[in-house]
Amino acid sequence: MRNLKRQLLAGPYILWMIGFILLPTLMILYYAFTTTSGDFSLLNVSSITFSVHLKSLLLSLKLALACTLICLVLSYPLAMILSKMKSKSQGFIVFIFILPMWMNFMLRILAWRMLLSNNGVINSLLGVIGLPGLDILNTPKAVVFCMVYDFLPFMILPIYNAMARIQKDIIEAAKDLGAGNITIFFKIIVPLTMSGVISGIIMVFVPALTSFAISDLLGGGKVLLIGNVIEQAFMQEYNWNLGSGLSVVLMVFVIASMALMNAHGDEGGGTFT
Amino acid sequence: MKKTLLLILGVLTVSGIFAGCAKDSPNTLTVLNYGKYIESDVLDMFEEETGIKVEYEEYITPENMYTKYKAGAIDYDLICTSDYMIEKLIKEGEVLEIDYNNIPLVENLDHAYFDFSKSFDPQNKYTLPYFFGTVGILYNKEMVDESKVNSWDILWDKEYAGKIIMADSVRDSFMVAEKRLGYSLNVTDDEELREAQQLLIEQKPLVYSYLVDEAQDEMIAENAAMAVVYSGEAGLALEYNDKLAFSVPKEGSNMWIDSWFMPKSAKHIENAEKFLNFLCREDIARLNFDYVYYATPNTKVKDSLDTELQENTTIFPPTEVLDNCEVFKSLDDEATMRYNLYWKEIKSAD
Numbered sequence: 175m176r177n178l179k180r181q182l183l184a185g186p187y188i189l190w191m192i193g194f195i196l197l198p199t200l201m202i203l204y205y206a207f208t209t210t211s212g213d214f215s216l217l218n219v220s221s222i223t224f225s226v227h228l229k230s231l232l233l234s235l236k237l238a239l240a241c242t243l244i245c246l247v248l249s250y251p252l253a254m255i256l257s258k259m260k261s262k263s264q265g266f267i268v269f270i271f272i273l274p275m276w277m278n279f280m281l282r283i284l285a286w287r288m289l290l291s292n293n294g295v296i297n298s299l300l301g302v303i304g305l306p307g308l309d310i311l312n313t314p315k316a317v318v319f320c321m322v323y324d325f326l327p328f329m330i331l332p333i334y335n336a337m338a339r340i341q342k343d344i345i346e347a348a349k350d351l352g353a354g355n356i357t358i359f360f361k362i363i364v365p366l367t368m369s370g371v372i373s374g375i376i377m378v379f380v381p382a383l384t385s386f387a388i389s390d391l392l393g394g395g396k397v398l399l400i401g402n403v404i405e406q407a408f409m410q411e412y413n414w415n416l417g418s419g420l421s422v423v424l425m426v427f428v429i430a431s432m433a434l435m436n437a438h439g440d441e442g443g444g445t446f447t
Numbered sequence: 448m449k450k451t452l453l454l455i456l457g458v459l460t461v462s463g464i465f466a467g468c469a470k471d472s473p474n475t476l477t478v479l480n481y482g483k484y485i486e487s488d489v490l491d492m493f494e495e496e497t498g499i500k501v502e503y504e505e506y507i508t509p510e511n512m513y514t515k516y517k518a519g520a521i522d523y524d525l526i527c528t529s530d531y532m533i534e535k536l537i538k539e540g541e542v543l544e545i546d547y548n549n550i551p552l553v554e555n556l557d558h559a560y561f562d563f564s565k566s567f568d569p570q571n572k573y574t575l576p577y578f579f580g581t582v583g584i585l586y587n588k589e590m591v592d593e594s595k596v597n598s599w600d601i602l603w604d605k606e607y608a609g610k611i612i613m614a615d616s617v618r619d620s621f622m623v624a625e626k627r628l629g630y631s632l633n634v635t636d637d638e639e640l641r642e643a644q645q646l647l648i649e650q651k652p653l654v655y656s657y658l659v660d661e662a663q664d665e666m667i668a669e670n671a672a673m674a675v676v677y678s679g680e681a682g683l684a685l686e687y688n689d690k691l692a693f694s695v696p697k698e699g700s701n702m703w704i705d706s707w708f709m710p711k712s713a714k715h716i717e718n719a720e721k722f723l724n725f726l727c728r729e730d731i732a733r734l735n736f737d738y739v740y741y742a743t744p745n746t747k748v749k750d751s752l753d754t755e756l757q758e759n760t761t762i763f764p765p766t767e768v769l770d771n772c773e774v775f776k777s778l779d780d781e782a783t784m785r786y787n788l789y790w791k792e793i794k795s796a797d
Contacts (some may be wrong), residue, residue: 226792231794251754292655309609314657395615396655398795410510410617411787412517 205418216232227403227420228436235427236397237314237389238382245378246371248322253288253330253370254363258339268334271327276318279324283391286310290392296339312394316355321382321393328381336370337363372435400424476718477502479512482660483707484578486738493725494757499718507650507659508616509556516541522712527642527708528576528679529703531618531775534567536710538777542573545707549720552573560744566774574706578741581617581702581764581772583695585662590672596694599627601673603646608653612665612674615657617790619701619773620647623675626698632773635782643788648796657794666691677703679741682762686740693761695768702764702772705741 209215221227256264274282287296288310297307310316340363346360386401393399398418407417479666483506506512506522511534516523516536534544547553551573560576568574586596591611595601600624602611614620624634624643634640655671662674667687676684681693707726709719725731732745742763743749749757757763764772778786 226795227786229795272674291665291668293668294670302765394654394658395559396651396657398791402794403791406787406791409514411784412510426600 183250200423205415206420206422208415210415212415215415218227218415219422222420222423223414226398227373227400230398230403231400231427233314234350234383234401237318237321237399238379240318241325242329242375244322244354246375248326249285249329249333250367250372252336252373253333253367256330257332257340264338268331272311275327280322280387283320283388286316286323287391290299290316310393312396316392317389317397317399320383320388324388325378325382328377332370332373332377333367334370336367340366359374372438376432376435379431383428383431384424403412463546470704474498474715474718475500475502476715476722477504477521477524478722479504479506479515479523481527482507483504484527484695484705486734489731489734490728492731493722497718499715499721501722510617511772516710518711519712522714523710524713524715525707525722526710527705527707529705529775530564530567531777533574533706533708534707537568537573541711543711543713543716544572545575545709545723546720549717550724550727552724555727555729555732555747556744557746557749560704563702563774564706565629568706575727576681576744577705577726578706578739578743579702579704580741580762581695581768582614582622582675582677583681583693584668584673584698585676585681585684585691585693586673587666587669587671587690588692589690590669592690596673596692597697598607599623599696599698603627603653605653609655610672611650611654612662612671613647613650613654613657614662614675615659617786618791619675620657620790621786622676622701622775623647624650625698626696629698630703633778635722635778635785637785638742640785640789644793647793651793651796676746677741678761679739682759685761695764695772697771699771699773700768702769702774704774733787753783 183409206218207214209217223232228324256267259267290308291297292307292309292311294311300307310319344362344366345358348362353361384401386399386405389397389399389402390405401424404417404424407413407420476499478501480503484505485503493499494501504515504523506515509529510655512526512528515533516519516526520555531623533542549557553556556576560579561571563579564571564574564576584596584599584601586593591601591607596660601607602613613623618632621634621640621643624646625632625634625639627646628639628642630643632642657672658665662676662682663680665671666674666684668678669688669690676693678693678695682690685693687689707723709716725736727745728753729745729747732743732748733751736743736745736748740762749763760768
C-alpha cells in the first residue's frame with residue numbers, strides 16, 4: 175500500500191520525463207536518422223564532417239572551454255574568500271551573486287548589447303576619461319564575456335558549497351602537524367572541493383557548448399556556433415532532419431564531457447553520479 | 448501491473464494536455480505577420496468593432512514564416528509575407544483563393560499593384576497587396592562620403608570597416624552581391640553564385656553585424672555608418688535622426704511586395720475576409736502607414752498625404768528606380784539548398 179502511494183507521488187515527475195524528455199529525444203533520434211521522405215539515412219549525422227559544420231563545432235568547443243576556464247579562475251578564489259567571511263555577510267554576498275538570475279536571461283543579453291555598442295554606455299564612459307573605446311561587440315570576445323557573466327553563478331555556488339563543507343578542524347589539524355599554507359591548499363582544500371569544481375565545470379561547459387542565443391545577439395550574426403547552425407536548420411531551412419542529426423552529434427559531445435568529468439570526480443562524490 | 452497502469456495514466460494526461468491546447472474557439476482569427484508590421488491599435492479596433500478575437504504572431508524572415516507554417520502546430524487564418532515565398536507556397540498548393548467579392552474595399556487599392564503581383568500570383572487569385580518597397584543603403588551623412596552611396600561598391604570600401612550593417616537574410620544579402628556583379632538576383636548558376644559568395648566572404652571583416660529588424664535602431668543610435676535595409680525602415684529612421692539618408696544604388700536592387708494570403712490551414716475564412724476588408728479601409732490603412740512607413744498601395748491613403756510625403760522618394764520609390772529593380776522569384780529546392788549552404792559558409796568564415 176505504502177509502495178503504491180510512493181509511486182503515485184512520483185507520477186508527475188514520470189509524466190514530465192515521458193512528455194518532455196523521453197518523447198522529444200525519441201523524435202530527435204527518428205528525425206536524425208531519416209530523410210525528409212522517411213527513409214533511413216546516416217547523412218544528417220555524418221554531415222557534421224562538412225567543413226562549415228565542423229568549424230562551428232570547433233568554435234563552440236573553443237568558446238565553451240574558454241568560458242569554463244575563466245569562470246573557474248574567477249570563482250575559485252572568490253569561493254575561498256567567501257567561505258572565510260562571517261556567516262552573515264556570506265549569505266548576503268551569495269545573495270548578490272544570485273540576484274541577476276532573477277532577471278530574464280534574454281533581457282540581460284540584450285542589456286549587454288546596449289552597454290557594449292559603439293556609442294553605448296561603456297564606450298561613452300571610457301571616452302570621458304580619455305581611454306580608447308572597447309571594440310568587442312559582434313566578436314567572439316563579446317560572446318565569451320556574456321557567457322561568463324551568465325554562467326558564473328553556476329560555477330561559484332557548487333565550489334562555495336564544497337568549500338563551506340570543509341571542517342575547520344581538519345585545517346587546524348594540518349597546521350598542528352606543521353603543514354604550510356601551500357601544502358594545506360593543495361593537499362586538503364583542492365581535493366575536498368574537487369566535487370564542487372566538477373559540478374561547476376559541467377554546469378558551465380554544457381550550456382556554453384549548446385548556447386545559440388548569446389552568439390546570435392552579441393555576435394552580430396558573425397559568430398556561427400553549432401547551436402546557431404542547428405537553430406538555422408530548424409527555423410530557416412526547414413530541415414528538421416539535418417537539425418536533429420547535428421543535435422545528436424552535439425548530445426554525444428555533451429554526454430562524453432559529463433562522463434569524462436564524472437569519471438574523475440568519483441572519489442569526491444560528484445553531483446551527477 | 449502497477450507500472451503499466453501508471454504509464455497509461457501518464458499517456459492519457461499528456462495527451463489530455465495537448466488536446467486542451469488544440470480546442471477551437473469559433474470567433475477568433477489567427478494572424479501571422481512580419482515584426483513591426485502593423486499598428487497595434489488596429490488590432491484592438493478590429494476586436495472592438497467585430498467582436499472577433501485576434502491571435503497575432505510575428506516572425507523575422509520569410510524562411511522563418513515558412514517553417515512556422517509548415518510545422519503545423521498552429522492553424523493560421525491569414526499570413527502576410529513577401530512575393531517569392533508566396534510564389535513557393537502557391538506552387539506547393541498551400542494557398543486558398545480569395546473571394547474578392549467579400550472584400551468590397553479592395554477598390555481602394557491601386558490596380559497597378561495587382562499587375563505587379565502577377566509576377567508571383569499570375570491570375571491575381573490568391574493575394575492582397577499590403578505594402579511594397581525596395582532595398583537600399585541607409586547611411587549617415589556625416590560618416591559617409593555621399594558621392595559614393597549610389598553604388599553597392601561602398602559596402603566593400605575598407606574606409607568603413609566595422610561600420611557596415613548587412614541584412615541577416617539569405618536572399619537580401621546575396622542580392623547585394625549579385626547586383627554588384629551585374630547578375631540577376633534570381634541567379635541559380637553555381638559559378639555565379641559562388642562568385643557572389645566570394646564577394647560576401649571578402650566583405651565579412653568589414654561588417655559590424657548582420658541584422659534585420661534591429662538595423663534601423665542601430666542606425667538611429669549612430670552605431671554604424673550604413674546599413675542595407677528595406678525602404679520603409681529607412682523612411683522611419685529618417686524621422687528619428689535627420690543625419691540619415693537613403694539611396695538605392697544604380698546597379699539596381701530588389702523591389703518587393705508583401706501581401707496577405709489565406710493558407711490552407713485557415714479555419715475562419717469569413718473572419719479573415721473581414722480583416723482584409725478592414726485593412727483596406729482608409730482610416731485603418733492610414734494608421735498602418737503612419738506606423739510602418741512603407742509605400743502603401745492604398746490610393747485613398749496616398750492621396751490624403753501631404754505633398755511633401757507623397758514626393759518622399761525614400762518611401763515611395765520613383766518609377767526610374769523601380770524600373771531598375773527586380774522581383775525575387777521562388778527558387779527550386781536544389782537552388783534553395785545551395786543558397787542556404789553558401790550563406791552558412793559566409794557566416795562561419797573568418
